[in-house]
Amino acid sequence: MLQINQFISSLYISNNEIKGVVDGTEWLLAYTNYWIGTNGGLTQSNQIALTYAFSNIPLLFNQYNGTSYEPDAINNFKFSSFQFLLFHGEFLSKLDPLTQKSILDEITSLEKIELINNAVNFMNENPSATFENTKNKLIAEAIEDEIDDSKLDPCTKGVLDKLKKLNQNDIASIFEKFGIPENGTYKIQMVMGTPNNSAAIADTKWLSKNNYLITIRETYIKGTDNNQKPPTDIAVAAIIIHELIHAHFFALFDDFHNNGNNCAYDNYDCLYEKxxxxxxxxxxxxxxxxxxxxxxxxxxxxxxxxxxxLSLQFYEDIAMSTMYGLQYFNDKYPKNSPDRNRIENNRNAEDSNAPRGAATPKGSPCN
Ligand SMILES: [Zn+2]
Known part of the structure; x- marks a missing residue:
């Protein structure tokens, strides 16, 4: 016991800032003792973790400034960040200083502690993962989980579910493409209905900050447009992906607008204004x-x-077909050119689940 007290007091007196934080935080020493007692005593590992935690509390305890926390929430924030430091201190102390700084700089709210805790756990289990990639991946997955599909028809919902479960190139990777907005609290609702533009199969609307609505045309999904058959799952998947990219652009804009963080646009400067x-x-x-x-x-x-x-050309054609009717598409694929005919036939075959020109439908109907 004496050894524990000596160890803690050596941390306490090592630095005036640490001393100030310890003196001003009534639960800190009691919790430290409790933690040591329930984690196997003053082992070498725990000494490293404790040293790391005490060295960094002056930094972390002041990082909630961007939030409008009440005193209770401030205390919660301090307690959770101290737990974070104790739990990950040994692992963090072995990372390069710049990565350590990037991680600690992110501890700015209770939500961020949860996110960064998950990111560090992931890095612990996947030694080759970088912090930035891990963080972006987790935020992207969180956004993906926020897609509300409760008002979708079973067919479109089934396609969305399958897209969410893909391993390598799932929907989350769309959200990673540009870097991820800082506040991972976006809502995307997908519904069947009638898009504003009478020529559009689907559209995405910005409803309010961080809140978007994707509408997919009901008559298209049901196959009652022009007495066609319902589309295949490939056509529906292409439409969903296209609309989710729109939602992602809105999320990037909101992030800029809300937080003044324009790093998401570094590679595409001037576009955010549009x-x-x-x-x-x-x-x-x-x-x-x-x-x-x-x-x-x-x-x-x-x-x-x-x-x-299927052939790479086919996937590319279906992807490109979601740009149909745009000037960019018309410029690249003039009317009646062989490439355009092939793209049109491939897409039309999937839209109507029936052969078109040289193309036969490759997807499965879900109705
Ligand atoms: Zn579009």
């Missing part, structure tokens, strides 16, 4: 320009994993 207009229905707009330039291979890769075993 997102502000929130109007992308038309033949020329910033969101579709970006999708056309950067996302077609990504959409194609997701489709390939969704329905493996």
């Amino acid at each position: 997102y502000v207009t929130k109007t992308y229905i038309g033949t020329i707009d910033a969101q579709h320009a970006q999708m056309f330039d950067n996302y077609v291979p990504k959409i194609a890769a997701i489709l390939q994993e969704f329905k493996p075993g």
Whole structure:
């Protein structure tokens, strides 16, 4: 016991800032003793963790400043960040200083502690994972979990569920593409209904901050448009992916707008201003320009994993077909050109689940 007291007091007196925090936090020493007692005593590992925790509490205890926490919540924040330091201190102390700093800098709210705790756990189990990639992956998965599909028809819901479960190129990877917004609290609802634009099969609306609505045309899904048969799962998947990318662009804009964090746009400067207009229905707009330039291979890769075993050209054609009717598409594929005919036939065959020109439907109908 004496040894524990000596060890703690040596940490306490090592630095005035630490001393100040310990003196000002009534539960800290009692909890430290409790923690040592329930974690196997003053082992070498625990000494490293304790040293790490005490050295970093002055930094972490002041990092809730961006929040409007009441005193109770501030205390919760301090307690959770101290637990985080004790639990991960030994692991963190072995990382390079810059990574340590990136991790500790993120401890700015109770929600962030939970996220960063999960990220560090993941890094612990996957030594090759970097912190940034791990953090982005977890936020992307959290957004994916936020997609509300309770008002979707069983067919579209089934396609969405399958997309969510893909291993390599699932929907979450769309959200990782640009870097991830800081506040991973976005809501996306998907419904069957009638999009605003009479020519559109689906659209995505910005409802309010961090809150988006994707509407997929009911008559298209049911196959009553022009007395066609219902579309195949490949066509529905392509539409869902396309709309989720729109939602992602809105999320990036909201992130900028809410937090003044424009790092998400570093690679595409000037585009964010165009997102502000929130109007992308038309033949020329910033969101579709970006999708056309950067996302077609990504959409194609997701489709390939969704329905493996088809030609790369086919996946690319279906991905590109979601840009149909846009000026970018028309410029690249002039009317009656062989490429355009092939893209049209491939997509139309999936839309109507019936042969078109040289194309036969490759997906499965779900109705
Ligand atoms: Zn679109």
